[in-house]
Amino acid sequence: MITFQITGDSGFDAEVVVKPRHFLLFERATGVKFSQFEDEVSMATLYQLAHLVMKLLHPKDTPAKLGEFEKTFDVLPLEDAEPPGPTPAAP
Template identity: 80%
Template sequence: MMTLKITGDNGFDAEVIAKPRHILAFERATGTKLSDFEDGVSMATLYQLAHLVMKIQHPQDTPAKLAEFEVTFDVLPVEEAEEPPGPTPAAP
């Protein structure tokens, strides 16, 4: 999963979550694999994913065309907090 902070000129301001099914649809639509994100992701690719997720989760707030979405919304990835390690088991 990937969390994206999205703000729009239309007043939209929220974090949206790209769930596995959204990423699968994105991979099929663009040919870009999630594993390609490990070395970083371009803004163009990030906007493609954000647009797809927004069209699914917030269709009433999302322009139909990617080009319009790109000029009216800002998209930033949200860093996932690493979980602290659990307690170390006692030695036997």
């Protein structure tokens, strides 16, 4: 999944995790497929996704309009931690 670090001019600062149900809602609302996130995705699309998730998880902190959200919040996608590799064999 995707984790965003979201900060707002109002002092909001949190890591927000996008869960499968959020992707489902986003796909239905925008037509942007989940598979497109594996390739290149625009910042505009990331802001749309972040706005939807913020409205669900932090409705009191989130402007209703995407344009206002874009003007007052920063959205930074965080890199997922690499899964640990295989354990080396004992000598």
